[in-house]
Amino acid sequence: MDKHSNLEKSFFERVWAVVEEIPVGRVTTYGDIAEHLGRRGAARIVGWALKDAVGGDLPCHRVVNRNGVLTGRRHFEAPHVMEERLRSEGVTFVAEDQVDLDAHRWRPEEMR
Template structure:
């Protein structure tokens, strides 16, 4: 898999995530045809944090904000999501039942 091409496909999917919704690393990996590449999706997003893409809308499969350390502050990701109306469970994870978005064709 060519890294830049893979990263570009990841960015195309992330750009589609609507405000108030989140996708998982695995959802994005599956959407770009590399189901087992969720970790590589994380690397792509780390490289794009300052790009203007809504990287804050990507969470792990449990709804945890595992990428938060790559943003300007440890609370930045949560603050952005809350400002878009995303709700969290009592244990601090995104309520995936309410806010999970999957790319067209995955449901």
Template sequence: MASPDPPSESASFFGRVRAVVAQIPPGRVTTYGDIAEHLGRRGAARMVGWALHDAVGSGLPCHRVVNRDGVLTGKRHFETPRAMEERLRSEGVTFVEEDRVDLDRHHWTPNSG
């Protein structure tokens, strides 16, 4: 197992993650892996999740980040179990299953503008 990043490197990565999340347009979602790859850290999807853990409730649209299958894996970090889904639905995001967004319709990647 690789050693964790030094604190300053992790803080920088976390800040870059939050900057990307701030750009996700309403009604669109991206994945933890998309953000990691955009930041040159392919395979660091879990670190993206860690970066967002403390950002929930900060005004950052963390609810727009889902796993690679469109599942709302971060929902447990919100004030209620349904808050993430409710925010996405209020933006017009549709679901193909309970807790799984329609990625084909709503997927946004950091490079897509």
């Protein structure tokens, strides 16, 4: 039996399409993506979609929690990978494991 329902699969694919558009040097939140897709309150499901995509070509490292904290870092090859990728793109941090969301936040409405 498939791990995710067809409805979730469709939603996951929509999440991945948004993540694909996040520009270099910018971040967005799980909630921003969920709201953009008409599923306000589904931030956790966005997280599940990203967990399924880590290790592929999507820039999953550019999605943080509502406070800018790197809550998804444990799903990467090593805990420091997410931070290293963001710093290499010029993203600044206000605390350990917390990006400067005010300076780098991108909202899906800004998509081309």
